[in-house]
Amino acid sequence: MGTFIFQALSAFCQLSNQIISNRLIQLNSSQYVTASVAPLQVFQSQTQAFISQFISSITNDFLLSISTIRNTTQSNNLLTGQLTNYYLVRQSNNYVYSSSSSYGNCSCATSAICGYESPIYDLKTSNALFIVPGIYTGCYIIEALLQSNLQCFYNQTCINKIQSYFTKYLSMNLTTLDVSLLVQFHMNSKIQELVDNLMVEEWNNSTGYDGYYRECQPSKCSYTYQTKNDVIYIITTVIGLVGGLITVLKLIVPRLIELMRRKREETRSENGKTKFKNKGRFIMQVSTFTW
Secondary structure (H helix, E strand, C coil): HHHHHHHHHHHHHHHHHHHHHHHHHHHHHHCCCCCCCHHHHHHHHHHHHHHHHHHHHHHHHHHHHHHHHHHHHHHHHCCCCCCCCCCECCCCCCCCEEECCCEEEEEEECCCCCCCEEECCCECCEEEEEEEEEEEEEECCCHHHHHHHCHHHHHHHHHHHHHCCCCCCCCCCCCCCCCCHHHCCCCCCHHHHHHCCCCCCCCCCCCHHHHHHHHCCCCCCCCCCCCCHHHHHHHHHHHHHHHHHHHHHHHHHHHHHHHHHHHHHHHHHHHHHHHHHHHHHHHHHHHHHHC
């Protein structure tokens, strides 16, 4: 069953890679449109939210497809090609019936996730020679794979141990997986965890604000700057305003006083002329009366 486990693992990798590639084509063809130039912080937050939504959407679609296949297979008790969940029994009257397989105390008739770590048997005695740590066998290859992990393949001793039982059939140089390349996963992370993350160790994205800004080519740019004035700034500002006010008053007040003085003198002069005219008229009237 080990061969089919790795074939299924390869199929998951290819499927995940194909789905991501197709979605990236759609993502790269989309446009970021704004009514006005967005500030750098707004641009970064919006693009990050868009990328997070993209990853979440593609992951949910991928897991939904796998979940649908798993549920359909398990609910209908479909017979696997390797007869890992049921095996066929032929009776003497040529009647054939199926019987469920068991893994330990777990029966495939009642649970689809029955399984245990894969043993390597001696073909002559049927005794278990070695149990491969982390690699499971069970009712369904997919279910066994999702419960498995790759811890054995980070250990050269474990790899050599497996190779020692297949010297007649397997002749190749195998090296351990590089543990330093792990970012969010671990050596004992289950394949289920890898599949839940689209088998992606790390997403690398970059956003170019300079290119976006050049594309917009704004004709003008304005910004606001908010700050809180301290006591020294307030005092110096008040002193400056008072000093400026005094200077303005020194220039304006003398001119106002001079203007008011001239107005008063002109008013007095006009009043004096008016009295003189009135007095002259009175004398003439008296003289006429005497005549």
